[in-house]
Amino acid sequence: MSSPGKQVHPLDGIRILDLFAGPGGLDVAAHFLGFKSIGIEWDRNACETRYAAGLPTIHADVSVMRETRFDEIPKSVDVLAGGPPCQSFSVAGKGAGRRALDTVKEFIHRLVDGEDEAKIDEDLHALGDPRTALVLEPLRWLLKAIETEGRDPYKVIVLEQVPAALPLWEVYAKLLRGGEGRLRGVKYEAECWELKTEQFGVPQTRTRAVLVARRPGEGAVEPLEATHLPFDLHRGKRNAAQADMLPTGSAIPTKQRWLSMADALDAASRPKGSPVDVSRLRRGGGMNFFVVSNYGSGGDPKNRGRRRSSEPAFTVTGKISRNKVYASDTEYEAGRSDRFTIPESGVLQTFPHNFPWSGNDQAQQVGNAVPPRLGMHVLSRALRGDAPTNDELAAATTWHDVPRSTTAELRVIGCGDQSKCPPKSHKVTRSRRTSAP
Known part of the structure; x- marks a missing residue:
């Protein structure tokens, strides 16, 4: 606890690095669990929401941060989290990532085996959709931490994506358990699952592929316990008794x-x-x-x-x-x-009712985010080995007031003089001059 009168810097005590952070779904979850996080996000609008919400942020490209600015990440970070952009894997997208799943699996092995990364990048570019390559970034960040002097391997890794990416998380998990090649004997307990958001109190049907990995000594990775019943998507069966929707072997309804x-x-x-x-x-x-x-x-x-x-x-x-x-x-x-x-x-995503959405393209920000309530269940299991408490879940419905001075300070940390931000992201399109009234 800080002593009275001592100023706390926004980057003090940060444990979680959130790649592809968006407006802050995982960061909001971490906040209500009592953990500090910092996010890397390339979209300026999402950054504005994060600054308004008081969430530490670096406005940058994830790959650029890893390649040239890795030393800017606080050394207190021991948890790597992220949800790479899912459009190329999504059922709603064109499916380039789904068609390239087997190829991407090969890239994962090539990275761990130590093949020349310039050649790997060249081959990734040939896939056609650059977003497909981003699913490899969490692995590259782990390898960077292992191979950088003065850095320790992350203690915990939490990744999420659309269900189509589950086979890739399974490859991740197998390699993390083995600790071979560039992993240099660094091994993890690792598991991955498909999770339905409505089974964790999120008022929408959404399925996510989640991977949780922890270093030995942090405890085995146990499956998450659903708190709510699944929603039956078949209209003719929606009036069925709740007992019919329980997992096989359940004697009485135990879930909401x-x-x-x-x-x-x-x-x-x-x-x-x-x-x-x-x-x-x-x-x-x-x-x-x-x-x-x-x-x-x-x-x-x-x-x-x-x-x-x-x-x-x-x-x-x-x-x-x-x-x-x-x-x-x-x-x-x-x-x-x-x-x-x-x-x-935002409420349908389980963001607090008064979350300070800012910038443009706010609907896109909302849709791209991890539902914070699901994030609380995943992070709590990964970091504490248990579920969030009822008090924590209840508190997560209201966001705290953020002073303008904090927002301004976070913007300076995140954007600085804007020279390191993604190209053209701060370009202002000026409207045509009109005649004076």
Whole structure:
């Protein structure tokens, strides 16, 4: 604990390095668990949100930081976390990464075996989608730490991606357990799983591939215990008894029902001054709205999926603002639709109701983020070996006030004179001059 009157520097005591940090899903999770983190993020808009939220940040390209600015990472960091961009692996994307899975697996082995990295980079570039190569960055950061004098291997590694990347995490886990080649005998206990967000209290259906690795002595990696029931995606079975949705062998329901959009948004609207206002979605004293997805289903772009307010949301993506929200069937028939606001979209991701979204492209920021509540479960298991407490989860619904001076200080740390920031990221497009009034 700091002595009275002693000024605490924003980078003091940082343990977690969050690669591809986005607006701060994992960092928010770490905060509510009592851990300090720093994120590397190349998108200027996401950085503005992070500065406003008081989250230490370096505005930079992850690869550039590793290659030329590695010494700027605090030596107190002993946890490596990250969710590489998923577009090339995502079902919603063009799938270049999925088609190249076997090739990427080979690259992982080539890196560990010590092949020339210039040749590896050349071959990665030939894959066509540069984002596919970013899934190798966590491994490269680990190797950099092992091979840099004065640095220790990370004690814990936490990675997440879309489900299509699970085979890559399995390769990661196998190599981390073996400790061969450039790993120089550094071994980890490592496991990976597919996790459904609604089973951890997130009011949306979203599946993520997660890897957790810990150095021997930090304890074996145990599977996460779901706190909520899975959501049945098949409409004809949604009225089935909860017991039918329990894992085989379960005698009695021991988990809570998944959290609905209505419950999450209603709770977020109650704190005084909350930017979440759902009065427009209430009819007859309750919320009975429904959402029509921006995406088609069953291969038919015209067959838009629907979710009722009493159900979890669709996966929150950067296009969530395109989903249409109808307060009633009457409004649907009349063509009067609404949209989720940014604070509401953030709540569906389990960000605090008053999280200070800033900059442009805020819907994209929300969609790119790791749901903080899922992050709390993963980080708590990885760092403490247990689940977050009920008090920690309850506290995670409200963000603390951040002084403007803190935001300004973090912007200086993150952007400095802007010379080290990603090229053109601070370029301002000036509007044409208009005639004087």
